[in-house]
Amino acid sequence: MELSYSAITLFFFFFFFSFVASNPSDSYFKTTYDRLCNTVVPAPTAPFNAETSPRLAEFLRFQSGYFSGGDPIFNRSTAESLAKHVFFHVNFVRKTSTEGVHKLQAQLVLRHRDVVDRTRHRSLAMVYPGRRVSHWRVLGMNVHLNGFWSQSSGKLCMFGTGNYGRFNRHNVNVVLKLSYPNDVSLSSSLITGTLETFDDMKIEPISILALSQSPNYSFKMIENKNDSGCVAGAAGESLNLSNLNQGACSVFSGHRDRFRLEYGSNCHNASCSPLGGGGDFENLPGFMHFYPTRCVEKRKIHMMLGFPNMDYNEYVFPFYPNTTLISEGVWDEKENQLCAVVCRILNFTGSPYVGDCSIKLTLRFPAVLSLRNRSTVFGRIWSDKLVGESGYFSSIGFEGNWKASRVLPGLQYKYTEIDRVRKSCGEKVTARGKEKKYPDGLTSDMAFSLSVTNTKGQVTQGYSSPLFVGDQIYDRQTYGVPFMPTNGNLKAHSFQFSSSLNVSYAITLNHFKLGSQDSETEIKINAEGLYNRKTGVMCLVGCRHLRTNDKILIKNDSLDCEIMVNVQFPPMNSKGGESVKGTIESTRQKVDPYYFEPLQLSSYSIYRSQVDASIWRMDFEIIMVLISNTLSCVFVGLQLFHVKKHSEVLPHISIVMLLVITLGHMIPLMLNFEALFKVNHNSVPDAFLGSGGWLEVNEVIVRMVTMVAFLLELRLVQLTWSSRQGEESQISLWASEKRVLYMTLPLYIGGGLIAWLGHIWKNSSQKSSRPLHLSRHRSKFPLVGQHSYQGPSLWADFKSYAGLLLDGFLLPQILFNVLSNSGEKSLASSFYFGTTIVRILPHAYDLYRTHSSSWYLDMSYIYADHGKDFYSTVWDIIIPIAALLFAFLVYFQQRFGSRCFLPKRFRETSSYEKVPVIGNDDL
Secondary structure, eight states, X not given: OHHHHHHHHHHHHHHHHHHHHHHHHHHHHHHHHHHHTTTTSOOOSSOOOOXXXXXXHHHHOEEEEEEEEOTTTSOTTSOTTSOEEEEEEEEEEEEOSSTTEEEEEEEEEEEEEEEOOTTTOGGGOEEETTEEEOOEEEEEEEEEEEEEEETTTOEEEEXXXXXXXXXXXXXXXXXXXXEOOSSOBXXXXXXXEEEEEOSSSOOOOEEEEEEOOOTTOBOHHHHHOSOSSOOSSOSSOBOOOTTSTXXXXXXXXXXXXXXXXXXXXXXXXXXXXXXXSOOOGGGSOSEEEEEEEEEETTTEEEEEEEOOSXXXXXXXXXXXXXXXXXXXXXXXXXXXXXXXXXXXXXXXXSSOEEEEEEEEEXXXXXXXXXXXXXXXXXXXXXXXXXXXXXXXXXXXXXXEOOTTGGGSTTOEEOOOOHHHHHHHHGGGGTOOOOSOOOOOTTSGGGOEEEEEEOTTOOEEEEEEEEEEETTEEOOGGGTTOOEEEETTEEEEOOOXXXXXXEEEEEEEEEEEOOTTOSSOEEEEEEEEEEEETTTTEEEEEEEEEEOSSSXXXXXXXXXXXXXXXXXXXXXXXXXXXXXXXXXXXXXXXTTSTTOOOOEEEEEOBOOHHHHHHHHHHHHHHHHHHHHHHHHHHHHHHHHHXXXXXXXXXXXXXXXXXXXXXXXXXXXXXXXXXXXXXXOOGGGSOGGGOOSTTHHHHHHHHHHHHHHHHHHHHHHHHHHHHHHTSSOGGGHHHHHHHHHHHHHHHHHHHHXXXXXXXXXXXXHHHHHHTSOSSOOOSXXXXXXXXXXXXXXXXXXXXXXXXXXXXXXXXXXXXXXXXXXXXXXXXXXXXXXXXXXXXXXHHHHHHHHHHHHHOSSOOGGGOSSSOTTTSOOSHHHHHHHHHHHHHHHHHHHHHHHHOTTTTSOHHHHOOOOOOOOOOOOGGGO
């Protein structure tokens, strides 16, 4: 009964305080909403209903919206064409007592990316070899909102607090008002609204425009019009999408793609802009961004078409009202093409609406690819108006590669240059190989990064990947596993390999200049030919587009197919780090304007089997390095236990030796202390980071164990130092210690100077051989160990030198024993022999690995890390021998005397005999 009374009291206590705490906020919301929003959506008077409506949240949200205004948060002086996005997400929806009025809680995000002025913000600019790239600055505002939405009127009004500025340190109170279309269709699919402040801070009102994503969209335009843009008898055979499970919707499902525009030859004298109005050819958009927003009934598609007048490379669709068209279409199963009606957004500076739907679009997927036709999408967009009418433009073609094209059923490739390859390469592609094994055709090993060098020594990087091997699609997303879709399902097909395989390739070189080109551009070479899987030889005929810009005039576009590509793959069991080698040559005459000097091709990509072996080896090394560091802690702990049992030996331990050991662990800790808090992914290639984060965990664990060893060694230094304090008998030991310091310090300093001079020499020699032009882009392939120029840092060389000193840690103790003529067993045999073994094991492992591994990366070492010690075949022999010699010298000193290995005349030393003092009592 007493417990029940206490529970009731506690309940009323919390109820009272929750009522007091919540009542002011409810009162503030009511008064503020009445002041700001009640005229837009009247607030319900009754309490809210707890029932939620998740479907309405989907109806209200939008993304890829556009906004303008907001000065001074979003500077109006910035070009309007730069990236601006607004996102609206509804967290929850609740019904209220008023029919059709819903209580909302939502979040609004505004993002604006612009370019920082390099002359005013030089510190923010990023510099790359050979070019300068401006720094992108991202401005943003996050707003958390509460309010109401009326389903009958489509009006929404909410208010809340927005955060903006660096680290969102600034706050501003804002009110959001939006108007949603009730009957969503092509002509009424825009969401409009404003975001304004209502406090003392004055910010220019922000206008918002977005496309409705309501699932209740009506395809009225294509249903009411017979002419929906379809053109019968499209050129070429097209793929049939009716066999897919979801029909055309299996393909048009949110894939954002970019297609290259092809203008007619009369565009210099006529209007060709799909956005309406005139304009010269140079200002016409070069690409069309295609974004399907919804697809229903397996064939009806709603989409946006973007024509930004800048190089847009973001994940979000560039929804700018002056460069965006809204479209809806239907997939014609008879002609196997998309037929669409396209409309413009009009009056976007005032009250925007969708109109002028006189534009038509067709799109198809060709069923057969070839060397001169690699595009998986072809289409055309044109105006239905007459020449001279407002908004008219000439027909524009577009083509590109659809992201989902690899899953389209029936896609084939036609080889047209195989006979030419056989004549050029002869027996190379048909020769019988020896016992060496080379990559099969449909494996990840056929795709590789590459480095290309011209005759001037200029270098660029790129990547190369098969498109088809035989009649099978090469899918690099699944590392070359052959897939061919049938009835919408992916089914693996067997592949019968022969010694000579037909292959087609796509080769890309990043920002390079070929022959008589005026400037550096990205070079794409389509190639096809033969690959001999018995010898690893591949011979290809290549084609590249000859054009000066991205806007192609259809009649003037041409190809240079006088290119030969020869590649030699290394054996899969090759030793010594063999790599892919080859050439890219022009077969034109030297006087031809499109001729270019031969290019040398190389690649340090490694095979999948080598990656697997390297990952296994690195896992093994992780275990070894953890064991080694743990043993270091154990051996130092045994030495502490030894001096605890025999405290009289403490003064006879060399402090210089202990300092060498301690500093040998402290220097790596100081140089890598950030690894305890931030993982350094640059220590190993990206290829080896696929083991579930084990390497990152190892970096932290190893340094933690090293820190434990460092603390134990520091304790041993403190005990030894304290044992020599306060006794006059220890003066001779201090004198010996000083002499040891005087003898070893010049040796250590001299070694440090040699390491510094070696660092300067290595840097100067590598810089002298550095190519004139470096690559600016990393490879797109993750299975690549790229050997690019990266000069060793001075800290890394000193860290390596510290490891060398740690290998010879017993030298000061040997000298101290000789100078002090100490016969004490100051060091436990487990300590100096155990620590010596721990230090020489990496060298022994390095010798084994060097002579047994078929392929290795210098930067993939973990256990025998070249960045921590001196490693080479010579050093791997000298260091273990010297370390073992030092350990045996200490053993003999502690057993037979500190000078047992010296000649007899150096073993004796003069000693002073204590004479008894005669006192007065003895007189």
